[in-house]
Amino acid sequence: MLEELGKIGKYLGQTARLMVGVPDYEVYAAHMRLTHPEQHCMSYEEFFRERLEARYGGKGTGKCC
């Protein structure tokens, strides 16, 4: 039961972060470790900045009406 609640909480947190354009860092780090161990894996702070620029700095489509 508690485990279930914890899972739901984790998903809610993920959803809230993804709503503002920040995907899961753990997933990113795991992906880099697994598939590109030779490349630089960004720290959470770098990752956050990179995502922020990607969402707002570039050619975002703007907001919906």
Place this chain on the structure above:
Amino acid sequence: MKQLSSHMAWIAVALVGAFALGYVALARGEHINALWVVVAAVSVYLISYRYYSRFIADKVLGLDATRQTPAYQHNDGLDYVPTNKYVLFGHHFAAIAGAGPLVGPVLAAQMGYLPGMLWILAGVVLAGAVQDFMVLFISVRRDGRSLGDLIKSELGMVPGVIALFGCFMIMIIILAVLALIVVKALTHSPWGVFTVGATVPIAFFMGIYMRYVRPGRIGEISVVGFVLLILAIYFGGVVSRDPSLAALFDFDGKQLTWGLVIYGFIAAVLPVWLLLAPRDYLSTFLKIGTIVGLALGVLFVAPELKMPAISRFIDGNGPVWAGNLFPFLFITIACGAVSGFHALIASGTTPKMLENESHARFIGYGGMLMESFVAIMALVAASVIDPGVYFAMNSPAAVIGTTPEAVAAVVNGWGFAITPEMLIQTTKDIGEKTILSRAGGAPTLAVGMAHILQQFVGGQALTAFWYHFAILFEALFILTAVDAGTRAGRFMLQDLLGTFVPALKKTESLPANLIATALCVALWGFFLYQGVVDPLGGINTLWPLFGIANQMLAAIALTTCAAILFKMKRQRYAWVAILPTTFLLTCTLYGGWLKVFSDNPKVGFLALANKYSAAIDKGLILAPAKTMEEMNRLVFNAHLDAGLCLFFMFVIISVVGFGFRTALLSLKSNQITTHEMPFVAVTR
């Protein structure tokens, strides 16, 4: 047998829905409860999701759960990430929900709640959700590419460029109309101006914290930001009650317009982490929270609808916006039923994160059903307030006058009982100086939301708080949209202008950036200013233009979907896209035609221009213009609006023409001619 029993439950849902819908439609003479509307809507959503979206998934598109999605093929942990279907649903919904589904239904309520409700339901099931779902599917099969790219590769280069130009102009109109809504809500409202103004320093604080103090900690700083917002609402009330302080925050429409234009320029050139990003966090979370809160409020309070099911203004002579039910109702309710802008989102970040192709149904179709539910709640909120108050708030001053006595007399004359005392009391309850002629939807929605939410939390004493909470919630995400839109518009403009002056294309060059931003702000600022000084209320002119543009974009997206179905050799099912396209084409082209050529100066731009030109020739000054200069400006603006309308019509006709050509060409070919990425099987 098992199959039959599973259908039995759905038949029960259908019966409940049919009964609720029948009750809503046939109730006459008494106030019905909002829950009937909610039950009818939810039943329609469930049935259409279970049957129609499944038909589209299995038969029309042929979703293939064994096909690998771009999220796996290009997995980089950043843009392309396989994401849990419910998490992605949240992301997608947050991206499509905005001011459109809230404002459109409020304006549409002038005809009564029934016409709007029926179109919101029929439109979403047959057009809006179909569009979002299909575009998402098409984009997923093409590495998550954008709508512009899809049109270029599937219909051709020329329609692609035409559509891009169309998108840019739509963006300008959207920014102007959104900014106009904010201006209308904040004019002579010290409380509102203080609260909304306070979001800027709050955002600065959050931005600096997230950059330097504890980088990337979104959760904790958003909570702090939220607490500060609530304090800002509280202190807004303090300011508004102190005459000398209130005077500092009391602005008229023109001052607010200049303020917004200057703000828009500065916000679009500041670093994104300082203002745009933190305010986007606040507005996103506040938006989702408020939508959930409003839904709970409607469910628990179960308010009665005071607006009649069908009002006398069904005849097309309503004061809020001019024109007949057909086609103008279908243009006024923009996003809640079908929204072209969603095609940009469904071909943006969402397709890059889809874990499995089969999820496109839940996220595309289901996400839009949810958006439609937001529109239904906005309609409920506009219908729970007294119709007399509704018309006093939404009719232009030129029609109803400027004092409570005059307004009450006019509105009573229309058959909606209201006394000056009731208007003054409502104004006092929400802590404002006036509620008369606050068109634009946001203030009406805020009064409706305050009416519902104060019964849910806080009681009468908190009405003013909830009103300003609702205003803040709308202004916050509208201003975020203005920032982000100006920025996006600037990139589009640099791209377009770069073709002629290569130096302007460099997005990192500061002069090029400033020039393009200034141009972009000047464009929407011009339409905003025109709307603010427009004696007919501005919303009257700009909202139909916005509606036409938005539905036009939807028709373009659906045309592309239909053409692609032909290319996939699934033309047997192309009617699923052609049916809504045809309807949208009829509405936008007929509506556009009327806006340009109608003889009625209230509807047609050219008729309005002619009326004023004729007066200028005779040396007369027609009210509400006060000088010859204003007369000339009205004529110029009407011509400009007519030109813009014709431009939108040209865009849609040409893209549909190219769609036709594509469909014919693929009929001649005996093989599949789409540009899908090759099939790669899911690896487990």
